Amino acid sequence: QVQLVESGGGLVQPGGSLRLSCAASGNIFNVNAMGWYRQAPGKQRELVATFIRGGNTKYADSVKGRFTISRDNAKNTVYLQMNSLKPEDTAVYYCNAHITRIGAYYGMDFWGKGTLVTVSS
16 A cells, blocks of 8 residues: 645635645655645646755746745655745645665556645635
């Protein structure tokens, strides 16, 4: 078993902040990549921020300078600090990880169930 559990979503006013957390657990040999996607109503799911191999990061242009991704490798956990939130940030935020399971020869993508972030006055 491998599970991703997100937390930290909620309702916040424009200009406010939230911090999302995602913890991976189960039969994990290696986390190859881990990060956040989001899907707003009527839109495709898009990358928000992610760690890739080597500890490098990628951010969507729309969140650069406002969001920061961080991680605790010992806990297989990633965080997303979201500052200066805008109404257009409203979406369901999904944790994603590419994980090699114990005893496996290859990695697979895993997804959390999502946590809703609503930015509204």
